[in-house]
Amino acid sequence: MDRYDVAIVGGGPAGAAAAYEAASRGAEAVVLEKGVPRADRDGLGPDSTDAAGMLDYWIEIMGIDPDELPDDVILQELSGTEFEGPTESLRLERTGMEADYPHFGYTFQRARMDDWLIERAEDAGAEYRVEASVTGVDSDLTGDPEHTVSLRNGEEIQADRLVLSDGPQRQVTNRVLDPLLPDGQDITDYVGTTKANHIAYQEHREFPEDAIEKDMLRFWWGAMPGETAYPWVFPNDGTVARVGLTMPIGLDIDDFPNQEEYLLLDADDDSIPSGSEYIERLLERAYPEYDLEDFPLVEDRGKRDGTETYAISSTRPIDSPTGAGIAIAGGAMGTTSAFHEGGYHVAVRSGAIAGELAATRRLEAYNEAWKEAIGDEILRNVSFADIVADYEPADWDRAFSTARKLMQREGSLIGFSPRAGFSGLKLFAQYWWTKRKFRDGGYVQLHEDEFEV
Template sequence: MQQADVAIVGGGPAGSAAGQAAASQGADAVVVEKGVPRADRDGPGPDSTDAAGILDYWVDIMDLGEPIPERVKHRDLTAAEFVGPTEALELTDTGIDASYPNFGFTMHRARLDDWLRERAENAGAEYRVGTAVADLESDLTGVPSHTLTLRDGTEIEAEYLILADGPQRTVTGQILDRWLSSDLVDQLASRKTNHIAYQEYRRLPEELFESDRIKFWWGYMPGHTAYPWIFPNDGTVARIGLTMPIGLDLEEIENREDYRLLEPTDERIPQGSTYIERLLDRLYPDYDLDDFPIVSDRGKSGGTETYPISSTRPIESPTEANVAIVGGAMGATSAFHEGGDHVAIRTGSIAGRLAALGALRAYNTEWHRAIGDEIRRNCVFADMVRGYQPDDWDRLFGLVSDIKADGRFSTHDAVYRGFYGAKLYGEYRWRKFGYRNGRYSQVREDDYAV
């Protein structure tokens, strides 16, 4: 049986950051990654996907200690556009002070994963890629310890366990089933609460390619925080995709005729590829679909990828059992802002460092301190727009366009723009107050029966 100080399940951004942080503090850390192939990666790696990219202040949240290499980046960004059925909004400033000089950047996700792995291995962490966790046993008598049995028969025993297996929580679910009530476990079920995302790598005509901005269309398709997007990559290649809740029933959609990517003949929610074709047809009516060819050597498979996104509020960890849950597995990533690498990396780093120092009991306090403002804000915004119809998005974008200055928006200014602005500002403040002191967490540490 292999002995380790820290065992980490999952080799994505959170797991790699945990391995790097633990090894940098002198711990014997091993990262277990089942490994999946990608068309644009040599060899198996994390089941990763290209999300929107990294915003300026996200760089500071990650706290990597060194710049992200240029080879990881695709495009520096100057703006984000949010398009409603009749109103549109352009933001050229995130409104949060940041050290990064531009609005943000899009990136090559596989290269980010590979770079994070290099950092971890250079620090001394061991990677075991190509085998998954088949069983997990925990002994909580005396000093807690955890034994992982891998599918290749290897057993790894570690004092500290960091779970970074993403929003599907394949291994994390075993811990939750053992130590949480069935009601709480049911609330975290990935098939009920997660979103599903689909995207295609397509080459755009040069005259249509916008290299400096990411774009989102809200109110075009049904579902809470459901929207299509276009993100610029290298050359004139863009990722065109969408996110939507899992298991959405078309029969339950109100005012379905208001959603521009639905058609009267639809008998069920369209597939992702159908949504993308309809979006391109609506945006560029003078072009044919053949003018936007799929680039087959990108993404997971043939220029396409499908992946889950966490849509639960974050959960605290059972640190009394020497267990930390990080990144997507803890619900720190979000379908609302289409990204989560920044909070995944930060939570992984915190957990790895504290485990190596024998101080994992401080993990929940530390991650709240480090990313609490970001999580709290996203939870509030996601709650506020729940149930929005297409006309609600138009009204919101119209309000923000009216009051923003120099590409920057202050929620406080909304109160001076009539009843709707005051109501919006009041709701934001009230919901934010309700989530004070970490109350945005869906599971608190005391909920675990450890």
Template sequence: MEHVDVAIIGGGPAGATAAERAASHGAETVLFEQGVPREDRAEVGPDSTDAAGMLDYWIDIMDFEFEEIPDEVVLQELEGTDFVGPTSSVELNTTGMDASYPKFGYTFHRARMDDWLHERAADAGADLRVGTGVKSIETDLSGPSHTLTLANGDELEAEYAILADGPQRRITLDALDQFTKPGSSIAEHLSPPEANHIAYQEYREFPDELFEKDRLKFWWGYMPGETAYPWVFPNDGTVARVGLTMPIGMTLEDVDSPESYKLLRASDDGIPSGSEYIRRLLELEYGDEYDIEEDFPIVEGRGKSKGTETYPISSTRPVESPVGANIAVAGGAMGTTSAFHEGGYHVAVRTGKIAGRLAATDSLENYNEVWKRAIGDEIRRNVAFADIVAEYEPDDWDWAFETIRDMQGSSDDGSIISNRYSAGIGAAKILAAYKKRKFAYRNGKYVQFSEDEYIY
């Protein structure tokens, strides 16, 4: 049987950075990625898990210098973002966070970014086995050591295992259940249908006069579901990704007031498909003057297939890892979150880097504390925001955006000023709710399954 120091399951941002860090610290490292085909990639590679936007301070969370990211990865530099409600809207031209990157952020080509991370891992000496899936993993606690059974039946033994199989968690759930109490399962916390959202996006060519190359755009309160929203992300040329995210398995019976959502119709007998939602959004925004299918054509050579892609997004709170068994879970597999409870390329990169370094230096027992110090503020902040808006309906979004505009005051850069009294009762309510929820998650309480709950 083949033996290695560190085995990594999953080749997305968490897995690739874990492999680079482990190999660069001298560990014999192998990464397994089953691979999916994409029309914008020559070979199979990791699945896409986000709409590929990067805010300024997220680059610092990734622990990269922005100058080292290849030019061909970055598509458009951003100046801000627009949040659109049913009757109100707000512009944000700063994240309000200290950051080394001089712009609001940028959109990027996800497959090229993944490929760059793979190149870094290979250059560091990691063995990347893309196109090779893992069937299962079993842990012997006497080592500890791990036996990986590959899709072809071969086996491999590793001293350390890093689970980075993304929000689908094909291997992670069973691997962690080895250490849960009888009658319980980690799936109670990380089951993909319950813990994830589903995202769908299309690559559309926009008319020149409508293409906003330096702004993101989000529509809130237009479709039902906790943190469900459509978006437009500018790509290269005049191509934009028009997409949405929504809960998995939602039905119209779950919606209290379907008539209040602009993207629902009285004739609907179910929740619309992603493609139908996008068609309705474009018709609503531009249909008076443009023929959507002719003037906003799908660019079929982009994305996974025929200019479209569907993918899961982690939309839950994270779990800690059973480090006593020499296992670390990183990125979407562990439930790390980003803005409004969605996935997060940046936190996947950072947790992968930490897991790889600590595994290679026989220090994995520190993983749970180290990743919380690195990304805990980000998770705590976003989980708190997600709690606040969880029950929002269209009117609530309008109220929130009007209040935020008042909080911005006369600021030229679109930032939110800190003096709540200048914006009245609404601002005080938002800030009080945020502080209360953030306080509730202090000292790592945003973790939903802690290390001491594992049984070895």
């Protein structure tokens, strides 16, 4: 049986960053990636959920200088983003956060970025095994932790430390954590696969030249029912853009008697439309001067036939049972925010910290360390998601109108203050109180001391 210092389950950004940091510190590290076929990659590789938007200050959190990236990774430098409400809109040309990157952000070719992260890890000495689907982990915690990782092909490997980076579906993570919880508790009560799950669907479409601002992201809020349900357009290269959406799974349209208020619902819909139906409606309704045929599918991109569907879970993060020699990183620990789909930067950063601490046998510092590095970002995401959880279409209009006034007066959203008038004060107070509720790690839904290790 092969033996390693650090075994890493999942070769996405979190796993690849963990492998790079671990191998750079001289540890024997292996990345186990089940391998997913994609139209935009030769051979199997990481899942590469075609994410692909990076904001200026996320680059700092991620800790990878854009100049280090191969030329074909960054597709488009961004100048800003446009948020559309039912009648109001808001155009942001600055994130308002301190960052060295001179643009609002960039969009990137996700599969190439993931592949580069893996190559970087291999160059540092990590072993990358693809078609290595992990089916289970047997952890012996009677002395120094020892993990036996089983693969679908029947092989087993042994490792002293385990980094779980199998993404937001957590198929391995949940199985590993469950036995570490007290009797009667279930890991899915925290990082649920049913109650907090979303589906993300997207299509690669060619846009008419005049219909796309190539350097602007576009989001529509209050256009679809459900918490954290929204469509977007992300420009890629040329006039190709990804048109996608996120929505909770299992919504009942009868829970939304105000159907006519949503841009993408029809009054006579008797069920929630499918992802592809929503996208067609978005293109027809948000670009009324064009026909649907003006936005052809680009079929040789994405996962298959120009489309992609993913599960994405909208949860708050969990601590890792570091006493068991286990660190959970990236989407698996709940860092991906369905609120704005952001997660690549926190996946890379948490993975890097996990890899470094696993290699240097200091895993006990992990939960402190990731909070120090990405806690502020998580706090912002969790707080905003909490504030808008029950927003109806009209609430988005109110928020955008207030935010626009704040921007005009204050020049930025992030630094807004009570000087911004009554509605600004209300928004400020709500954000302040919500952030207070989750401060000091209050955004963590399962703490290290709740594991029985």
